[in-house]
Amino acid sequence: MKFTIKSGLASALVLLASTAFAASVVAPGDVAIEDGAVSKSLTGAPGDAAEGRKTFADRKLGNCLACHAVTDQSEQLFHGEVGPPLDGVGDRWSEAELRAILVNSKAIFSEDTIMPGFYTLDVGVDVREDLVGKTILTAEQVEDVVAYLITLKE
């Protein structure tokens, strides 16, 4: 009984938090990419680099290591080589450019790039039913990864 009340309270709090949060989040369709950059945070707040580092490696979230190698995560086995290594990526791109690449790389590089857009609804056909209208990462997760990438300096 105690447990139920507690978890009920917890989910109410989560609901409250996400409602408050949602108000300032830019929807995927409303993200403005200008000159290859998205200047403002998608959440209106800075991301958390430590969280971003986890999202980067998590196979169910960013899974960035599938394609990119990065020395900072050498504790993880098997870094991919499909995309460029990301050591020093924070020197090569600005925060706003990195955000745009994560949001929809096809708008930045070319339609043919293998890199998925992580915060776009411009996706492939026959999307799995439960994922229709959903992005790979949330706005918050994108901001976390941006915050992480910008720390990768050489």
Place this chain on the structure above:
Amino acid sequence: MPVARGGSAGNLSGGKTLKTLFSVSMAAIMSGGMWASVVLAGPSDDKLVIDEQIEMTTRTAAPEGHPLDEVISGWHYRTPETRALETDTFQNPGMLAVEEGAQIWETVEGTEGKSCATCHGDASESMAGVGANYPKWDEDSGKPINIELQINKCRVENMGAEPYKFDKDGQKPLTAFIKHQSLGQPVALDLSQGDMQTWWDKGKDLYYRRTGQLNLSCATCHEDYNGYRIRADHLSQGNANGFPTYRLKQGALVSIHNRFRGCIRDTRAEYPAAFSDDLMALEVYVTWRGSGLSVETPAVRQ
């Protein structure tokens, strides 16, 4: 370091020290091996000879109209250990299923009291080279037909038996057994039969169509990035010449339609039914992309 401490701890821990040393060096070897395999990019230069007898064509000039210059078997993209398993039919774990298929070949089923052998006799003669030319045009259905569906057609029309359900019962072993009778024969489709060309065209469209939330087509990985690593996996050209193929990951034979579905699923898309028109068209096109490669069934892969 535990090793240094063990050195000054006298006789009793001597064994322990050795053990520690051993495990440390094993770890070094293992991680060394991993880095070696990460560094080693692109397909291997090895040659596939099965049982020191059958010289397999695993690299060949691409057919006219193919986007790549050279067609390369997925065998070249696997580790030395996995490659070795395919060179010896006694070591090849897929051969167990082929033997099961050989037994099914001789087994009477259905109302007509027939086995495959009743009509087709010795498979090593009657089926030699047959699997290398599938999918073929099937006048009756007005569609291409693959080995799996040909087996079902025979079961229903000639044996009075139930058709196999996708990947169930004898479907994979019997398909593997029949294709194995073409081991070493070059994959060659006749696109001039019936409407095969139309299905090839449709299959090509599907091959380049991006699907799912990850927005990937077959070509994105297997044409543009074969030879590269995607995490621990080494992307191949995705040829069909080894199917049904033994996948170490699953510890079982895997059919071509199962693999198609798995790949499409991994793009986070809804995937077509096995033997649907879409997947039959894809099978025609993908098999054609591997034209000239030896049939390797049952190939051994990761």
